[in-house]
Amino acid sequence: MRKAYSCLILPVMVLAACGQRHYRSAEDTAHSPEQQAVAAADSTDFSSDISALNSPSRKRVRTADVRCRVQDVFRAASRLEQTVTAVQGIVVESRMKNEAVQQHELPYTSDSVRQVQLYTPTASLTLRVPVGHLDSVVHTLTSMAAFIEYRTLTDQDYTWNYLSNSLKNDKLAPVKKIKPDAGTSSLDIAKFEEEQHEKSVDRSISNMQLLDNVAYSTFTVQLYQPEVADVQVVVNPQQFKRAPFGTEVRTALRDGAVMMRNILLGMLQVWPFWIAVAAGIAAYRRYFAKSR
Template sequence: MKRNIIAIAIILALFGCNAEKKDYASTDKGSMADTTATVELPAEKIIKTADMRFRVKDVQNTKEQLSKTIKAEGGTVAEFSIESSIQETDKVKQSTDSLKEITSYRTQGYLVAKVPSEKLDEFTNTIAKIAVFVDNQSMKMDDQSIAYLSNKLKAQNRVDAIEKINKVASKKSTNVESSLYIKDDYVDRRIENMQIDSRVKFSTITLNFYQDNTVKTMIVANDNLYDYRPAFINRLWLGIVNGWTIFKEIIIAISNLWMLILVGIAIFFTIKHFIRKNKLAMDEATKNMIDQARQ
């Protein structure tokens, strides 16, 4: 009898658990169906970017004019630079201490601007009027509507998850770490959507512009030191004076060596005496040989 009661209790418990699982599953399906049914596509999130390369009369004036136009359209300049590269240079002698420097250089400008998206076409038309001619221009449209919706739904899911974690809040480290991770991910999704909104509102346009090669002349100092030497007559006279100075220095140097000079003279006369003596002896011997031969 006891065994039958226990078996009936187990069967009832199993049926109860199955029923709870079916109710929970149906509830989840219903909530997912409700979520799917309430999803609405956001307004179009079209990001526009444009590029232009064009030739102008003067790069600096064009940069100033573009800045004014961008400001008038409600945009901002994000980045700009102007660079001049020397193509060729030469120096021609102008006078003894000056040269005429002739330089050919090329100037280019680079500017990145953010303008309201609805005024992008109007802005590009204005640039085309400023340019001497346009080398190329392009525009790209990127639809971020789906990515925006994905971030929005995921952010909402994070909010729901955080609320559920808070309801069963505990001091366990796993719950705290999960909550922090979910919150950080929620912030990332919100930031991404804010960036998309900003890029949709303001389009980015990159401008590359240049002008014809410019030739500029200017007078500069002569850096050739040879040209600064005195004239020939002056240099000749200076050479004579310098030679006389060197000669005097040699005489002074010799005067410091008078002992050596005396020794040298003594050696010279000694050698000369022995040479003369040997010559006389040889002459006398030769004379005796001749006399003997005659006899």
């Protein structure tokens, strides 16, 4: 009998260890970062009273938009990118280009020309800055600006949108499973539950995106500088279009001979006209002689 009990001890210990491991695995999964993020997005617990307009628990989204003229677009854009990176921000987009304004070609020497290209360097940046450093980053840009065309700062409150999504998802949590009856089928119930689940997910994603916008402000920058002239001395292409002098002489003689040939052929082609002219002259002379 003791031998039978001793044989059962090992399987029971193995099953207990597996069950404990499974319980820990399920507990770890329940507290995964993804689920924690969703739970935080659907949370209605605020650290302070949200009825106050300047409450730190309000979900406020700040943005900035600046267009200004600087002395050097490349240097200003590079410094701004370094500043954003230093405060743990992100450069979403940074685009620099030269917009051509005018182009002129001026004579320089007998076989070259001076090419003058006028262009305006511009840059457009989209930055994501931690909300606590937005003012300092904007100040860094404005301190480099020679002329500010416009500067727009916005502070929009999305507290009630966030709270609406959270309460809707919180209301869906305790709903019991719907059972089919005479008017509904299992397929209708499954479709309804799937729609409700998708709406809940969309609201959770919307709140997560809102929290991201609250934590990181979007800073849109447009830079430009005065026109810059790019001067280059290039070979005059007209010089390469002309043939050597000897070739031009031969071509001129050949073209003259062709022209004389065409003239002679043209005169011979209108021989009836010459006969009529000769007859008219002869008749005129005869008439003039009789009149005398």
